[in-house]
Amino acid sequence: MPLPSPLSASLAANPVAKLREALAQTHGISSCSLPFGIGLMDKRLATGGVDGAGLHEFAAASSSLNDDAAATLFLAGIAARFAANTGQTVCWAMTTFDLYAPGLEQVGLGPEKLLYAQGRKDVDVLAIAEDALRDGSLACVIAEVKTADMTATRRLQLAASDGQTPLLLYRRHRARERCPLSSPSSAMTRWRIGCMPSERLPWPGVGRAHWQVELVRQRNGDPFSLELEACDAKGRLALPAASGDRAAAPRRTDARNSAISRAA
Amino acid sequence: MREMGRRSEHAEHPFKAMPSDEGCGGACLSTLSWAALWGKPTVLVLRTGQRDVITAACPVALDLGLRPGMVVAHARALVADLDVKDAEPDADSALLDRLALHAARHWTPTASVSGENGLWLDLTGTTHLFGGERRFCRRLLAFLKRLGFTARIAIAGTPGAAHALARFGDSDVVLLEAGQEAQAMADLPLAALRLEPEALASAARFGLERIADLYPMPRAPLARRLGLKTVERLDQARGLVAEPIMPVVATEAPIVTRHLLEPIGTPESITQVISDLVDDLVVMLLERGIGARMVLLTAVRVDGEPQRLEVGASRATRDARHLKRMFGLRLAQLEPGLGIETMHLAVPYHEPLGAEAIGALLETSRKGHDLAPLVDQMTARAGEAALFRLSSHESDVPERATTRITPLKTPTGWPSWKRPVRLLRRPELLTNVVALMPDHPPRRFTWRRQDYRVVAGDGPERIHGEWWRTGREKWATRDYFRVEAEGGQRFWLFRRGDGVDADTGDLSWHMHGLFG
Incomplete structure (x- = not known):
């Protein structure tokens, strides 16, 4: 009669956790992940944050330029926090240059931390990103592409884990209705970001922006969707205050009542 | 007072140097032709102590009686339309060094700079490559003429004799047979021997003018009066003592x-x-x-x-x-x-x-900080222009505020006014705009065939045109607003003109950027 192996014995005790552990060992998942600092989010992410040696895909929720800007700021904020952790440079590779650097500086990605690389085609951008990842002297690499197939993302994922550098792959919209995240990919996480109305202020100004942050897919975890407040000057996100703690929105009836009471 | 009339006295009285009317012939012609060729007289000056002294004069200026060593104020008093330029001794010597290097690479392995205005080439065994000494001299003169120089060449058995004959000889090209140095130099002035200024002055006091005057003199008293260096120079020029040339060595590319x-x-x-x-x-x-x-x-x-x-x-x-x-x-x-x-x-x-x-040994982090290898690698892949950083450019106009710099330079940041993350390539015209003038954001507008209702807005941020660039921007003004539309879209838009003065703009509204 064969003796039960230690693996099968431990499997019997807590099968799922043990299997995950074994998987993590074989895949060489590093522990250097960057938490968002929001408990609700970090708890649901399998690695407790953005994995520091993996491929992450981002896309705008719709093909409108506003969602595009929101997604850009979201990944710029993550890159800024990676750069602030290690004090290194971020490489941003793209084909068409329409970024506005003063705006990026306002989420913590200053010009001294940012190196731009412009390729002629998506293939060039992917090659530049792979070079940058394998070099390993960067805090983070951002690549903006319209197309990246399964082979390309697999290569990038391997390069990221070789160079221990995270890659934030921004998939821009090609067509109006088709979401770029619908094609298969070997990314660790896939995110979809959209604009939400900001909270109304008691005066006629624009408040802190709100985003719909949707984790479409992640390895070893479940998708989720959250409404978050946009990046601050250091790239940190925040949860909106619970509705009970919010400042009261200006109400016309209140103003009228107070005016009447003052007049009276 | 005895020294006044000597031949070696170079600063003559200017009015004496004027060409006389009778028997002018060649001198007259040459004056006319130089003036026609060169136009204005030009001198180079160098500041020595409290005054500007002429270091070099063009042929026109020389004909007008201006000499190196004169004070510029004096020269200006003599010649009204004098062109005075600063001498650049450093640039001159750099050029001479380059010429010496060229000579060392092309004509002879042993070449060096001689004094402030000459080159020594050791032509032993090299001139046959160029068709003999005379042809070599002609080629050299033609080469220098193409570069814009007038040159004089002397080929002699000793460096000293060549130096003297090139500067004080009677023709542009002097070829001297070996062993005739003493004879050829006999009539030249003592200055040809590269003597110290003190030695020259004392020689003038003794009445010695030409080199031939030194030949019969006993050596010991000569050395005592004019210095040992004078005797050495004389022997070197006559070939009794060897004088090596220290050649320039070209640094070769590895x-x-x-x-x-x-x-x-x-x-x-x-x-x-x-x-x-x-x-x-x-x-x-x-x-x-x-x-x-x-x-x-x-x-x-x-x-x-x-x-x-x-x-x-x-x-x-x-x-x-x-x-x-x-x-x-x-x-x-x-x-x-x-x-x-x-x-x-x-x-x-x-x-x-x-x-x-080596920073990496002291560093605790696993990653290196040196970007240069990566930059080279990416440049090799994508090209020189593909890699850049953005730095601030001092302009308030948003599209001019950034400038591209090379990857290894250190950029500077921008002031922290609210700016969008993506900027449209060109501002796009908005239609159907309803706005309260002069300083409220629009209530609604149409952009790219879509209507937006604005629920909140910040602004205006007034940005004036840069009048020093073009006349059109002299009064131009933009009022920027940051607005949020009903669905949560945040825009950066501006109005041309301040809403009061018609010169500042036509009050049209434009979309310029997008906030996330």
């Missing part, structure tokens, strides 16, 4: 070569040879204390066709691994054809590179 036994054509063998060459080169660079900014690989094929491969470095480097990787990236551009016989690796452009502290 180059290593491998001749191959058999032609090679496979990528593996080519990579192997390149890696051997790089190893040799790194040792050479280390010895000289330099780093390569550009490395040029020349592969000579069997059919004699050279194949060139160039690798640039954004910072001086002699890292063998880095250089090998850079060549590996470019290897596909090499066409071996029937095979490569010889490979050279040269460094056409290098910079000094000293020892550096």
